Amino acid sequence: MKVLLLKDPKTKDLASDPYVKELSSHGLQATLIPVLSFKFVSLDHFFDKLSHPESYAGLIFTSPRAVEAVKLCLQKPAHKEAWKDHLCAKWNSKPVYVVGKATASLVEEIGLSSEGEGSGNAEKLAECICSKGLSYSAPILFPCGSLKKEVLPKKLQEKNVPLETITVYQTGPHPAIQVSLSDYFTKEGVPASIVFFSPSGLKYCLLFLKDLPSDQLNQIKFAAIGPTTAEAMAEEGIPVSCTAQNPTPQDLAIGIKQIGMQ
Template sequence: MKVLLLKEPRESETEADPYIQELASCGHTASLIPVLSFRLVSLEELSERLLQPERFGGLIFTSPRAVEAVQTCLHSLTHKWDAVKDKWNEKSVYVVGKATASLDIPLETLTVYQTSEHPDLQNNVTDYFTRQGVPASVAFFSPSGVKFCLDLVKRLSGSQLEKIKFASIGPTTADALRSHGLPVSCCAEKPTAKHLAAAITHALHA
């Protein structure tokens, strides 16, 4: 069965997307359409902080985009970075998720990227429905994806909207779908390709 994934592709262009792979192993044909566009911001301020390691006890990355922002700054700092690199190497560097907010330590935050609707989203989704028809399932991966795509999916699906099994990568995205009046056919038990593929397969055969 056809499944439409409204998510971001893998960072690596050499590896197949795991969600497409898992769904294929379950007998489905999945297509991926990028929903969001990312723009790095505050790079000058980030560069200044990177040159002041004495101000901080460590560094916390909350997303791959944050890592990309630091890499961009390091390319421009060159020799200045060499002077402070060893000091940063003595500090702790963390990659974390939701637990960050519950840490009882003082945190200084800096937003280094902004998200917006992918510039080709409307055309790509319209082209998919024109060529492939209405999919058996549509999977959403973020509340932003719901915000940017749902009205278009509703319009293109027309009278067949009720036949689509809407899937969610997690509870927050599921709540976003419900807030727009759509039933959530399935929600991944864990935010992984394997769990989402299993949930979609179960929903399509229910």
């Protein structure tokens, strides 16, 4: 059973991506096509903020790229030294909230402890933060992408949790996406399932998918990595056959196998 994963890879070797490996271990023929490209921006300004943990009540990371922005800041020797010397410890005295295991793992690599990884999406993370019932004299710092949803900021605002956002990366379509999709369908034929991992990934693939003949399109069962992506798919008229219970390779594999038996 062929499964096409439309996502940004976790490693340069696409075959070693955890989603590809997990689906393959279940006997599924998984192929990954990168659909997004990222450009990091305002990193000096971002590090200025990271250099003043006393001005914030904590940190929020909702994507691996936001943590990668910190890693890029720390490539400068002076920044790295300051981080090791005192900044990391000061941030660790405050809550660091994350969505997902991949983001939590990267946060650990920069020396920070995190909470909320099991929340699965920004909305549930916001609920987790608000449920703590803390009062804030300073905002939580939220490095994010140019296409961030307003769900988390809105929910926090409703509960009077102050937030300061800074855009640290811009998201765009992968330059080879149309060619890669065309090559896949030419060589591999129509996959049994296609999985979307983000609303932006869906956006950049729609043009190709809507050009497919209806008899091919009707053969495909579409899956979403989470509820936000599922909602975006439904809005575009893409039928959602399954949504992973949690955004993990294991839960996606379970969902794909279930719809494969239908």
